[in-house]
Amino acid sequence: xxxxxxxxxxxxxxxxxxxxxxxxxxxxxxxxxxxxxxxxxxxxxxxxxxxxxxxxxxxxxxxxxxxxxxxxxxxxxxxxxxxxxxxxxxxxxxxxxxxxxxxxxxxxxxxxxxxxxxxxxxxxxxxx
Amino acid sequence: xxxxxxxxxxxxxxxxxxxxxxxxxxxxxxxxxxxxxxxxxxxxxxxxxxxxxxxxxxxxxxxxxxxxxxxxxxxxxxxxxxxxxxxxxxxxxxxxxxxxxxxxxxxxxxxxxxxxxxxxxxxxxxxxxxxxxxxxxxxxxxxxxxxxxxxxxxxxxxxxxxxxxxxxxxxxxxxxxxxxxxxxxxxxxxxxxxxxxxxxxxxxxxxxxxxxxxxxxxxxxxxxxxxxxxxxxxxxxxxxxxxxxxxxxxxxxxxxxxxxxxxxxxxxxxxxxxxxxxxxxxxxxxxxxxxxxxxxxxxxxxxxxxxxxxxxxxxxxxxxxxxxxxx
Numbered sequence: 001x002x003x004x005x006x007x008x009x010x011x012x013x014x015x016x017x018x019x020x021x022x023x024x025x026x027x028x029x030x031x032x033x034x035x036x037x038x039x040x041x042x043x044x045x046x047x048x049x050x051x052x053x054x055x056x057x058x059x060x061x062x063x064x065x066x067x068x069x070x071x072x073x074x075x076x077x078x079x080x081x082x083x084x085x086x087x088x089x090x091x092x093x094x095x096x097x098x099x100x101x102x103x104x105x106x107x108x109x110x111x112x113x114x115x116x117x118x119x120x121x122x123x124x125x126x127x128x
Numbered sequence: 129x130x131x132x133x134x135x136x137x138x139x140x141x142x143x144x145x146x147x148x149x150x151x152x153x154x155x156x157x158x159x160x161x162x163x164x165x166x167x168x169x170x171x172x173x174x175x176x177x178x179x180x181x182x183x184x185x186x187x188x189x190x191x192x193x194x195x196x197x198x199x200x201x202x203x204x205x206x207x208x209x210x211x212x213x214x215x216x217x218x219x220x221x222x223x224x225x226x227x228x229x230x231x232x233x234x235x236x237x238x239x240x241x242x243x244x245x246x247x248x249x250x251x252x253x254x255x256x257x258x259x260x261x262x263x264x265x266x267x268x269x270x271x272x273x274x275x276x277x278x279x280x281x282x283x284x285x286x287x288x289x290x291x292x293x294x295x296x297x298x299x300x301x302x303x304x305x306x307x308x309x310x311x312x313x314x315x316x317x318x319x320x321x322x323x324x325x326x327x328x329x330x331x332x333x334x335x336x337x338x339x340x341x342x343x344x345x346x347x348x349x350x351x352x353x354x355x356x357x358x359x360x361x362x363x364x365x366x367x368x369x370x371x372x373x374x375x376x377x378x379x380x381x382x383x384x385x386x387x388x389x390x391x392x393x394x395x396x397x398x399x400x401x402x403x404x405x406x407x408x409x410x411x412x413x414x415x416x417x418x419x420x421x422x423x424x425x426x427x428x429x430x431x432x433x434x435x436x437x438x439x440x441x442x443x444x445x446x447x448x449x450x451x452x453x454x455x
Contacts, residue, residue: 004269005221005264005265005267005269005270005273006221006222006253006254008221008265008300008302009220009221009250009253009254009262009264010253010254010256011254012253012262013252013253013254013256013258013262014254014256016258016260016262017256017258017259018256024301025300025301025302026298026300026301027298027299030297030298030366031298032364033297033363033364033366034297034298036363036364037297037363037368038258038259038260040363041259041260042259044372044400044401044402048169048401073256073257074256074257074258074259
């Protein structure tokens with residue numbers, strides 16, 4: 001009954017977030033604009049969870065965020081920003097405050113790059 | 129789990145389409161005045177603004193057992209609070225999860241809401257979250273899916289449901305309806321109300337090369353629960369409903385027309401980021417009030433005169449690290 005609708009919806013989501021081909025008959029220019037808008041939105045949500053990392057990078061945040069998030073499955077601002085922050089660290093783009101923001105979270109939580117961060121055992125035992 | 133729910137939803141849609149039970153009678157709703165989308169980042173500004181008719185909170189950001197303090201305080205002051213869902217997925221072909229519906233209902237009870245709202249959109253498909261509100265094809269098949277989902281949702285809610293048509297940068301080649309007719313049939317078949325997002329009407333009309341007034345002519349303006357106003361910007365030659373920019377003059381012009389049509393009893397400002405200073409936010413609220421001819425929200429006695437220490441330090445409502453707590 002909804003087989004056709006389900007397939008069309010799945011094709012659109014895959015095209016927007018997985019880099020799959022645009023669904024048949026759709027306007028490629030419009031879908032490209034939608035893809036970019038989605039990445040900008042995710043960049044904003046990630047910046048909200050990582051204010052020091054984002055502020056430290058200034059105008060460089062959005063281009064880096066868009067580059068990193070393209071093709072990365074949609075998670076949430078915390079996880080998206082974590083991936084971006086790690087890339088920024090590798091590239092030497094973090095300010096002191098940003099390094100502290102990332103370091104504090106890496107110390108307290110374990111993040112595998114995909115699943116929701118989990119408190120490290122030491123901190124769980126201390127009830128922090 | 130998803131496959132079973134999808135199959136059940138498909139059967140439900142088939143049954144609903146085959147034997148249409150009468151829609152529930154339209155419920156009376158009394159949201160009035162100027163409102164604002166409550167966000168932790170502007171909790172202080174909202175707390176320091178008197179005369180707000182209502183506020184709206186993102187349902188997925190609420191833990192029903194413990195709503196944010198700022199929201200609870202508004203409720204205690206007698207300001208109506210409306211949970212606004214963004215990830216229910218009423219248009220999802222795979223069907224809506226009972227868990228998400230139950231959460232929306234719990235939010236309504238937690239804040240004693242007079243109504244709740246969601247979107248005419250889908251948000252996930254093929255096991256992937258889109259992370260955004262996406263337009264459904266305006267087809268009979270999609271309408272049946274929406275009707276089924278809205279009815280299931282309404283059955284679980286203690287209060288009325290308003291539906292918001294979204295801004296879409298693209299349309300589907302298989303569209304069978306224009307937006308207004310699609311909406312009208314959806315509301316006729318479900319008894320849901322309209323959350324009229326004026327910024328979305330403007331954005332869609334502009335990007336489709338249509339006259340927004342002509343678009344409004346086909347909208348079910350006789351059952352508006354409340355109105356959204358939001359800002360946007362032009363990127364790549366298209367108008368984007370960003371929610372992080374000021375509200376453009378053209379959107380105010382459209383609000384004035386909506387008011388003339390008697391469809392703006394309650395109007396709120398929706399802002400999701402790049403928050404301007406409090407004065408600028410309040411100026412936008414004042415402009416909304418003036419255009420819609422509603423009472424202007426204002427500042428009560430100077431905030432510092434009676435603020436608690438925690439509020440004065442500007443502690444964000446969601447300090448600390450709540451992994452996954454945001455939507």
